Amino acid sequence: MTITMTSNDRPRATQKLRELLARPDAIVVAPGVYDGISARIALDMGFDTLYMTGAGTSMSRLGWADLGLATQHDMVEQAEMLANIDPTTPVIADADTGYGGPVSIARTVAKYARAGVAALHIEDQVQEKRCGHLLGKEIVSREVFYSRIQAAVNARADLGLDILIIARTDARQSLGFDEACTRLSRAAEIGADIVFLEAMTSREEMADFVRRMGATPCLLNMVSKGVTPVISVDEAADLGFKVIIFPITGFGGAIQGIRDSFAVLKKSGCEPKALVGVEEAFELCGLIQCIELDRKAGGKALAGLR
Numbered sequence: 001m002t003i004t005m006t007s008n009d010r011p012r013a014t015q016k017l018r019e020l021l022a023r024p025d026a027i028v029v030a031p032g033v034y035d036g037i038s039a040r041i042a043l044d045m046g047f048d049t050l051y052m053t054g055a056g057t058s059m060s061r062l063g064w065a066d067l068g069l070a071t072q073h074d075m076v077e078q079a080e081m082l083a084n085i086d087p088t089t090p091v092i093a094d095a096d097t098g099y100g101g102p103v104s105i106a107r108t109v110a111k112y113a114r115a116g117v118a119a120l121h122i123e124d125q126v127q128e129k130r131c132g133h134l135l136g137k138e139i140v141s142r143e144v145f146y147s148r149i150q151a152a153v154n155a156r157a158d159l160g161l162d163i164l165i166i167a168r169t170d171a172r173q174s175l176g177f178d179e180a181c182t183r184l185s186r187a188a189e190i191g192a193d194i195v196f197l198e199a200m201t202s203r204e205e206m207a208d209f210v211r212r213m214g215a216t217p218c219l220l221n222m223v224s225k226g227v228t229p230v231i232s233v234d235e236a237a238d239l240g241f242k243v244i245i246f247p248i249t250g251f252g253g254a255i256q257g258i259r260d261s262f263a264v265l266k267k268s269g270c271e272p273k274a275l276v277g278v279e280e281a282f283e284l285c286g287l288i289q290c291i292e293l294d295r296k297a298g299g300k301a302l303a304g305l306r
């Protein structure tokens with residue numbers, strides 16, 4: 001795989017996501033990434049789309065749970081880094097509530113698009129939001145939600161951007177499934193490209209949701225130990241979903257892996273034997289590419305490395 005640090009091919013990620021979505025009977029699979037290492041692993045393994053998880057971003061950048069603590073600035077910085085390791089691979093990014101009223105949302109859309117993000121999702125929780133799989137979520141009115149989506153759609157048109165807009169509703173928990181579907185149908189009419197019904201509680205709901213949304217592509221959020229029943233990528237595709245995200249797979253695995261590794265150190269006073277070594281880690285993160293880049297430019301800084 002070619003990884004480039006140039007920005008010339010940025011528009012291709014959005015175009016590529018549109019092409020991936022247009023494939024009949026196929027689903028876009030996006031593993032959750034939350035830092036440079038997790039993004040590098042997903043790219044190295046050949047995933048063709050990445051999902052920037054807000055929960056993972058909040059925990060990796062701030063060390064705090066997904067409770068609306070990450071700011072627009074935190075999220076844009078993270079998105080910019082993730083979208084530019086390989087600018088040809090689409091990144092679908094969490095944009096929470098859009099971080100304010102219509103003016104802030106317009107700025108969020110512009111900043112995400114200019115950072116190289118291919119699609120972003122904006123939801124209808126109040127600003128003091130929380131992970132969609134926790135209890136006690138508070139939801140804004142239909143009007144406020146619709147104006148968030150309208151602001152995003154207008155910003156995209158006014159600024160000549162082609163980022164995809166995903167409307168997410170968290171209304172299922174407190175207002176019910178019908179209200180959630182009504183909100184997303186209207187969001188699609190306003191101009192959202194993809195719809196995301198957070199925290200569905202049964203397979204019947206999943207099937208019904210896709211049916212009710214008609215031609216609008218639907219996204220499924222597969223959160224381990226969340227409130228949505230676990231289904232596979234193939235099952236989601238069979239139900240008609242066009243995108244499936246796995247926000248927890250990366251950081252859930254990392255937490256377990258780091259814990260296991262530290263436990264060996266604490267117990268034995270030595271590192272675990274099976275650890276990935278420093279060179280392998282650097283190679284994962286572009287060492288060879290950097291040596292090549294330096295050599296081609298006549299640089300001497302990395303000449304002695306290999």
Ligand SMILES: C[C@](O)(C(=O)O)[C@H](CC(=O)O)C(=O)O
Binds near residue numbers: 054056094221223247
């Ligand atoms: C998708 C999500 O917005 C995320 O931040 O990745 C979260 C995931 C989580 O916290 O479990 C959500 O579902 O709200």
